[in-house]
Structures are given as structure tokens and as C-alpha cells.
Amino acid sequence: MVMEEFGHQTVLEIFEGPLDLLLYLIRKNEVDIYDIPIQKITEQYLVYLDLMKMLDLDIAGEFLAMAANLMYIKSRLLLPEEERAELEEDEDDPRWELVRQLLEYRQFKGLSERLHEMEVAQEDYYTRADQRPDPTPASEQPIEEISIFVLLDAFSRVLLEADKRLPAEMEPDSFTQEDGRARVLERVGDKTRVPFIALFAPDESRTRIVVIFLALLHLIQQKMVRVVQDRHFGQIMIEKLEGAVNPVPAEEEAS
Amino acid sequence: MNDDERSGEETLKETAAPAAAAPDLRGVVEALLFASSEPLSSARLASLASCEEGEVSPGAVTAVIRELEAEYRELGRAFEVTRVANGYRLRTRREFAGYVQRMFNPRRYTRLSLATLETLAIIAYKQPITKLEIETIRGVGVDGVLKTLLDRELAKVVGQKEVIGRPYLYGTGERFLEHFGLSSLQDLPLVEEQEPAAPRRLSSSSDLREAAPVEEAAADEFPARDLDRQPGDEHD
Numbered sequence: 001m002v003m004e005e006f007g008h009q010t011v012l013e014i015f016e017g018p019l020d021l022l023l024y025l026i027r028k029n030e031v032d033i034y035d036i037p038i039q040k041i042t043e044q045y046l047v048y049l050d051l052m053k054m055l056d057l058d059i060a061g062e063f064l065a066m067a068a069n070l071m072y073i074k075s076r077l078l079l080p081e082e083e084r085a086e087l088e089e090d091e092d093d094p095r096w097e098l099v100r101q102l103l104e105y106r107q108f109k110g111l112s113e114r115l116h117e118m119e120v121a122q123e124d125y126y127t128r129a130d131q132r133p134d135p136t137p138a139s140e141q142p143i144e145e146i147s148i149f150v151l152l153d154a155f156s157r158v159l160l161e162a163d164k165r166l167p168a169e170m171e172p173d174s175f176t177q178e179d180g181r182a183r184v185l186e187r188v189g190d191k192t193r194v195p196f197i198a199l200f201a202p203d204e205s206r207t208r209i210v211v212i213f214l215a216l217l218h219l220i221q222q223k224m225v226r227v228v229q230d231r232h233f234g235q236i237m238i239e240k241l242e243g244a245v246n247p248v249p250a251e252e253e254a255s
Numbered sequence: 256m257n258d259d260e261r262s263g264e265e266t267l268k269e270t271a272a273p274a275a276a277a278p279d280l281r282g283v284v285e286a287l288l289f290a291s292s293e294p295l296s297s298a299r300l301a302s303l304a305s306c307e308e309g310e311v312s313p314g315a316v317t318a319v320i321r322e323l324e325a326e327y328r329e330l331g332r333a334f335e336v337t338r339v340a341n342g343y344r345l346r347t348r349r350e351f352a353g354y355v356q357r358m359f360n361p362r363r364y365t366r367l368s369l370a371t372l373e374t375l376a377i378i379a380y381k382q383p384i385t386k387l388e389i390e391t392i393r394g395v396g397v398d399g400v401l402k403t404l405l406d407r408e409l410a411k412v413v414g415q416k417e418v419i420g421r422p423y424l425y426g427t428g429e430r431f432l433e434h435f436g437l438s439s440l441q442d443l444p445l446v447e448e449q450e451p452a453a454p455r456r457l458s459s460s461s462d463l464r465e466a467a468p469v470e471e472a473a474a475d476e477f478p479a480r481d482l483d484r485q486p487g488d489e490h491d
Contacts, residue, residue, distance in 0.1 A: 015370045017395030062395050104392055107446065111380065112372035114444040118435040119366060124352040125337070125436070126359075127344050128292045 014057050014148055018066035019105045021048055024149045026102075033102060036095055038077055042070040051152050055214060073098060146227045146236075154196050154236050155213045162206045175208050180215030188225055188240045196227070196236035280304060280311060281319045288323075294342030294433060340432035341439060365434070367409075374400045375409055379431065379443060383413045383424035401425070409434060 025044050026033055049067055052059050076094035093099075187199050199212055216238070219225045228237050283304045287295060295303075297313035297320070304311040320343055324336045334345050347355055367375065374397050377389050389397050404410035405428070413426035427440065437443065 015368070017393060019394035060395050066394070101392075101394070105394060108373055108376045108380070108392060111444060111446065112369065112376040115372050115376055115379075115435060116366070116369075118437075118444075122434070122436045123365070124349045125346040126352070126355045127346045128290070 014052070014059065016148055017060060018045075018063045019102060020147070021045060021063070021149055022066070022098075022102060023106055023109070024147060028153075033106075034099060036099065038070065038074050038095060042067075042074055045070060047156070048149065048152055051156055055210070055217070057148075057217075069098065146229055150229060150236065151196075151213075151217070151227065155209075158197065158200055158204075158209055158213075159206065162204060162209055165203070173205060173207050175211055177211060177215060177218075180208075180211040180213075181219065183212055184216050184219055184225065184238070185240075188238055190240075193228070193237040193239045196238060199238065280315060281322055284316055284319050285323055288336065288343060288345045291344065294340045294344040296342040299342070337436075338438045339436055340430075367403075368400075371400050371403055375404055375427075375431075378404070378410050378425050379427050379440070380446065382426035383416075384426075385416050385422040385424055387422065389425070404428070 022041065022045065025041050025048075026036065029037075029040065029044075031037055031041070046067060049059070049063055052063070073094045184199055188194050199216065200209055204212070216225070216227075220227060223241055226239050226241050228239055229235070284300055287300055287303055297316040300316045301311045301313045304316065320336055326332075327335055332348075333351055334347050336343055337346050373393060374389060377392050378384060381388070381392075386397060386401060389401075401410065405412075408428040408430040410425050410431070411428040412423045414424040415421040416424050432438065432440070
């Protein structure tokens with residue numbers, strides 16, 4: 001894959017699963033969860049899967065299992081109805097089990113949002129300080145999170161633009177992970193917020209786009225920058241994080 | 256700030272002054288609540304307040320706490336009694352949050368990540384539940400997240416399921432109610448009713464009709480979709 005050329009080894013962990021991706025796609029396409037256009041959603045799901053593979057993200061095996069499941073459902077739907085009825089004695093819509101799973105998961109996502117509001121509300125009240133040390137190491141302290149899928153979406157659009165603009169590149173490029181990292185930090189600079197698009201030069205090559213994007217993901221994980229999305233315009237903005245002192249050197253990338 | 260100091264002195268006077276005689280129950284309870292870093296139940300307060308001269312009933316404690324609440328309110332104190340996790344504790348009133356927070360700069364992080372919250376929500380509403388059952392709902396592994404929850408005592412092992420392998424069953428932990436400011440599990444937000452789970456039959460599936468065009472369209476159409484219609488409400 002692409003990344004091998006850059007000696008890329010670090011694996012970024014993805015905290016969201018296949019159900020998150022499906023719910024994301026259902027919302028993005030504004031389709032009815034009870035009547036999921038499996039064909040369309042499967043196509044898109046696979047595109048995201050490819051993007052994640054290309055970036056060498058640590059994709060849980062569940063993503064692949066879900067891809068298989070989607071394709072199975074799709075194949076079922078393609079059967080003439082009489083045949084399908086023979087195969088499945090309960091005659092259920094082959095999508096049903098998935099829908100049930102998505103609904104249940106969505107319900108818990110909603111509940112966890114409520115819980116989040118409750119824990120935030122608690123922050124306004126102070127009690128006698130707890131003597132126990134906070135067991136959450138700094139690196140795990142959450143910041144406002146943005147879905148990896150939103151980022152991948154933005155990334156794929158930049159990539160697509162580059163593909164339209166440039167012929168497939170042949171020339172080798174010595175642009176390294178470190179360069180990508182420096183680029184992001186330089187662009188973010190002292191400004192409070194920079195649009196995602198501004199990380200890339202107008203004529204950025206495909207490989208560089210990939211490298212810069214990966215560097216961004218690492219910086220997010222290292223809590224050096226964070227990504228916020230403007231609610232009204234959906235613009236993705238990159239922001240330097242307060243107190244982001246010079247980070248863990250990216251020694252893993254060096255090779 | 257000034258409020259803090261003043262109320263501190265007053266509390267000191269109240270509790271320390273009558274120390275020679277048997278202090279009144281109100282003072283005792285106030286002292287215990289003041290000094291404790293954890294919520295105290297009325298039963299616990301009653302047993303701590305009891306001495307040779309007499310047993311104190313939890314009921315008497317509850318009555319005294321109501322008096323304290325009223326007193327703080329009337330005097331406009333900076334703190335209040337709150338009921339959390341089947342116990343009582345003192346906390347500063349909300350309007351002082353900004354000032355107290357300055358003292359704790361950089362701020363104390365207690366928020367959970369989304370993945371952790373989701374897992375905890377599943378545990379809270381489905382307990383007792385095994386790891387595998389949680390993973391089935393979330394669609395991904397929960398090892399790391401579960402460890403965080405156990406470490407923070409937001410979840411705990413409550414038993415083992417009587418199936419092959421006797422997997423652990425998880426439930427909410429000691430600090431769960433406190434973390435969310437709940438006095439009991441009954442106070443958890445209600446689960447919204449889902450649409451009844453009857454599968455819609457595919458008569459002439461919309462799915463199949465659109466199948467053909469999408470195939471070609473998908474490649475370039477999909478990633479270019481504008482995000483703007485999706486103000487990122489999926490995540491926060």
C-alpha cells in the first residue's frame with residue numbers, strides 16, 4: 001500500500017466501530033433507518049473501509065465482518081422474493097437484524113449523550129477534594145471529539161480534487177511523515193483556527209495529501225491539535241491545543 | 256473567596272464551641288459532612304453520631320439534614336447539601352463554580368470519552384451484562400474501555416454468568432451515581448421508546464430499483480458529498 005513507501009508504521013487506533021460508520025452514513029444520506037438502501041450504503045461503507053486501509057488505520061476486524069454482512073444482505077435482497085421466502089422461513093426482511101442492531105446501538109448513543117450532559121453539569125459543583133489521584137492519565141483525557149468519519153470524508157474530498165487536477169504521479173517524493181507534521185504545525189501556527197483545507201497547498205500531490213492527513217491524525221492523537229466543526233457551516237477547523245508543549249517525538253515514524 | 260473564609264470560620268465556631276457538652280446532632284452531622292470526601296448515607300451518619308448516651312436513628316439524621324439545608328438557604332451560604340449515591344454531601348453552589356475552578360487550574364478532567372460513555376451506558380441500563388453482550392451491542396471490542404471503567408470504579412464485576420466459561424457480569428460501580436450526580440439508578444434518564452420493532456416488508460424494494468445507477472455513481476459522487484448538510488452533531 002501507499003504507506004509502505006514512507007516507512008509508515010504507527011498504527012492509529014480508531015475508537016469508532018462499524019455501527020458508528022453505518023449510522024453516520026445513514027444520517028449523511030438522510031435515509032430511513034427502517035428502509036436502508038443497502039446497495040448504496042454498502043458501496044459507501046466500502047469506500048470508507050478502503051480509505052481506512054489506505055491510511056493503515058487500525059481497523060477492527062469488526063469492520064471487515066460488517067462489510068461481509070452487508071454484502072450478504074445485499075445478495076439476499078437480490079434474490080427474487082419467492083426464493084428468499086424459501087430460504088428464510090420467517091420471511092423477514094434480510095436487513096432486519098442489522099436494523100435492530102443499529103436501533104439498539106443508536107439508543108445507547110443517545111443515552112450516553114445524556115450521561116455526558118449530566119457529567120458536565122456536575123462540574124459546576126465542587127465537593128471536598130477527593131484524595132485519590134485521578135486515575136486517568138493525561139493522554140487519555142478526552143477532548144471534544146470529532147468523528148473519524150467526518151475527517152475521512154473531508155480527506156477524501158481533498159484527495160478527489162487532487163485526482164481531478166493531476167495525472168497520476170510517477171515521480172518519487174521525499175516528503176516524509178516529519179515533513180507532514182511540520183506542515184500541519186506550521187499552518188496552525190499562532191492562529192486560533194485554520195480550516196482543514198488550508199493544511200494543503202492548492203497543487204498538493206496525492207501522496208503529500210495522504211502524508212499530511214496522517215500527520216494530522218497523529219497530532220490529534222497526541223493532543224497537539226484538535227479538530228472542531230462549525231455547527232452552521234460544517235466547516236472543519238484545526239486548532240492548536242493549549243499547553244501543547246513539544247510532544248513526544250514521533251520516533252516510531254522514523255525509519 | 257471572602258465567602259469561603261467567612262463560612263469556614265462560622266462552621267468552626269458552631270461545631271467546636273459546644274464540644275465539652277454533648278454537641279447537638281445538627282453540629283455533628285454538619286461536621287461529618289464537612290470533613291468527608293465521599294457521600295455519607297443517613298445510616299452511616301447515624302452510626303457515626305451515636306455514642307454511649309444514645310443511639311441516633313437515620314430518621315433523626317435526615318431531619319437534621321433538612322434543617323441544615325434550610326439554614327444554608329436562608330443564610331445564603333456558599334454551599335449546600337446534596338443527595339447523591341444514596342448519601343449526602345456538601346458541595347459549593349453553582350454560582351461559585353467559576354471561582355473555585357480558578358483554584359483548580361489547570362482544570363480537573365473527569366469527563367469520559369464517547370466510547371467509554373457508550374459502554375458505561377450499556378452497562379448501566381443492561382446490568383448485569385457480560386463483556387461479550389456489551390460488545391455485541393457496540394459492535395466493537397471493549398477491553399480497554401472496560402478497564403478504564405473498572406479502574407475508575409464506574410463499573411465493577413457483579414457476578415459470573417452461568418453459561419460455559421462463566422464469564423464475568425458487569426454492573427455500575429461505586430462511583431457511578433456520584434459521577435453523574437444521581438441519587439439512585441432509578442434517576443437515570445428514561446429510555447425513549449423505539450418505534451415498534453416490526454420489520455418492514457420489502458414489497459418492491461426501493462433498494463433494488465436504485466441499485467444499478469448507484470454502482471457507477473458511487474465512485475465519484477460519494478466522497479464529494481457536502482458535509483454542510485451534516486452539522487457535525489454526531490459527536491459531542
